[in-house]
Each structure stands twice: as C-alpha cells, then as structure tokens.
Amino acid sequence: MSEFRKDALSGQWVIVAPERASRPTDFPVERRRKGSGFCPFCEGHEEKTPHELFALRGNGSAADSPGWRVRVVPNRFPALNPQTPLEERSDSFAKSMSGFGFHEVIIDAPQHAQSLSELEPAGVRDLLGVYRERLSALRKDGRVSYAMLFKNVGAAAGATIEHSHTQLIGMPVTPPVVRGELTHCAEFARLNNGACLLCNLVEQELEARTRVISEGPHFVALAPFASRFPFETWIMPKRHFAHFEEQPPSTYADLAEMLCALLKRLDAALDQPAYNILLHTSPFGEESSASYHWHLEIIPSVTRVAGFEWGTGFYINPVAPESAAALMGMSSPSRPAAVERSV
C-alpha cells in the first residue's frame, strides 16, 4: 500500500509506492559503460587540462606533470567565472546577478576509474582531504556564500566523461534547497531547546535500526524515511559538525571505507548504476551552526523525474526505504540469487 511521507529536513513530500516495484531487478538500469579511447583526465595527459589549482603529489613532481594522486583544475568552459565582476540588478519583477563564481573540477584519481567503488579506501581518503582543502580555499576567498560539491557518475547521472571526477561550484547565493534545509533545522532547534534535527534523527535511526545501512565509528549510512528515489542513501557524521571542513581529517578513513563499501553494494545490487553524490554543508558566511549538520546524499539513477514530479514537487518512490536498507545492509555485497535479473 502506498503512503505519503514528509522529509523533516527538506519539508518535501514523497509517495512511497512499493507495489510498483520492490526489487533491484525491477529497474531497467542503464549500466555504466566503460569505453576505450583517449581520456584528458588520465595521468600523463595533463596538457589537455587548464593549469592545476591544487594537487596531491609525491616525490616532488612538478605541477601539470604526472605523479599526482588527486588533481584540481578550473573548468575549461566554466558555468561561473571568478574574473567576472559581481554585479546585481533588479526591478519589480526580475532580479539578476552577473555570472561570478568558481567552477573547479577535481580529478579523483590518476587511473581511469569510473566510480569511487573502483578506488582503494586510501585513495578516497585522499580525495576527502582535497574536498576539505578546496572548500577551505573558497571559504577563505570570501567572495562566495556557498560551494556545491557534487559527483555525476555515468551518463544517466549527467557525467560527460567516464573518468571519476567531482565538481565544485562556488556561488554568491545559497541554493534554495540548502536554504530550505537550514530553515527547517532552525525551526526544529527553536522548538526543541536548540537541538539539531539531524543529530536527533541519527539517534532515533540508530535506536530503531529499520533504515540503517551501515555504521562506523564516526559515520552512519541510512535510507532516509522519505527517500525520493529507490536506494537513496545519506551518510551523516554521528558527531555534530555544520561544515564539512570542520570534520576532523582523522575520521576520513572511516568515511572512505563506508563510501567504498556502499558503492560496491550499489554496484552489485543494481548492476553498476549511474549515480550522483551531493554534499550538503553549511554556507560559508554563516557561523558554525548548532542546528545544521552536514551530510552526503547518494542518489542512484534508477527512476526518471517526469511530469508529476515537475508539477507537484512530490516524488514517487517505488522502493520502501526499509526494504532498500535491508538489501543494501546485507553483509555480503553480492546480488541475491532470488532476484537475479531475467533476460
């Protein structure tokens, strides 16, 4: 039986309709393809990218040369440009701003991996350190209020290249999605003696254990109560941090292990689906908030957003989060025999 569920963080309603589909094999997933040919992101092809902004390098190798583990370059064709003067214009009906901002590309690894699931946890730990470095650099710059860090993996998730990469877009406005979350968290804090909504949520979920996928010393992964998409997964720090950059680097190994394991399970359950990873963190300009809690959202591309979703803002999710958590939380990352895909 389907039911409406409201997400406390976003305020968004979803319809969970498990009779439509419930098993991973019910989804005709567009598998990530691995082609051949030249890749401008691979080690040894550094001359194909703009000059690097930052890289993790060993052995004293020179900038824009091989020998890196993670490399950051400005987007060659950026959506926003730091050279554009920031100007605002508005009249009664229209408000606009010049396209000021930053658009960086983080090349996750020197080898031609498609997904973080193909990297060793140590490589993912390095990558998390670079996320911290670039977010800190943009915060220090002081000209942008928010930086959206995201991954598109696979063509169905918007990737235009196979090689695993992350994009970071620094902008002078806080996106409405994050602003909405901040508002709901602030309201929750106001009604609950300053408590953090997500700290409470983590506590409740760990107690109930119906939607917990995995738990490490510092992080928990769960299928959110009002998941918009099948197998949507959130990873949250157990201890409260508003900004990703505040998370102690000593905990990155735990997060890297969790990410790699989760993505491997997703690959096994859904046959290497395309997916997005989004970082939701506190805006730069705002003091470390007691009410907002950074988190990662992993969204496999298994359903399409269409007319109903565009028209209502509601999502129809055919997999109950409790079922998704049970499947994703299996100890062995293998496809269950009972739900083998038929040809």
Added chain:
Amino acid sequence: MAKILVVEDDPNQRLLYEEELKNDGYEVVTARDGREALEMVDKARPDLVVMDISMPGMDGIESMSRMLSQDHKLPIILNTAYATYKESFRAWSADAYVVKSSDLTELKSTIKRVLGAR
C-alpha cells in the same frame, strides 16, 4: 605548408573549408564522417585536424578520442555549430573549440595559433 584534415559531413561546408584553406596555402584532405577521418589520419598523416562534432555514424568526439589514443600530440580543433558540446569534458581533449560561422576568420586564426604552438 601544413596539411589539414577537414572532417565535415555537409558537402557544401566541406567544399567551402577546403577551398578557403587551400587559398591560404594549406594542403587539404577531407573526410565525410568520424570513421572515414580515422582512415584518413592513417593514410594522409595530417599536421592538424578540423573536426565537426555532429555527424552520422561516428561523431567527432568519438573520432577524436580514437585518434588521440593513437597519437595524443595530434592537434585537433573542434569546429561545431553547437556551443553546448563545451559541457562535455571529453571536448577538453581538443586543442581548441570553435563555434561555426559563415565568417571563417576565427577558424583560420585558431588554425594558425594551434599550428604555431607545435
């Protein structure tokens, strides 16, 4: 003078580029799609490729990717009617990206610049 391979599916545009570049003193060879371009690169050994993107059969991005996997120093200019391909990170493999125009000034100056940088 340098030899240029022009890859273009539209016969009128192909002829235009061929004539204009010959008038500028370049040796010009042509191909009608991405697959034919791969054969021409092997056969004619051009110094530079001017590559359309949207073509039937193998598109220009795929053809470029295969050319560069053989010789990643081969200079390639993407020459397309659509600016939207700039969203593709695979387009970074090209030395330059030119949006087509009836005025070939930008394409010609880009050819000079790319050849000069080699």
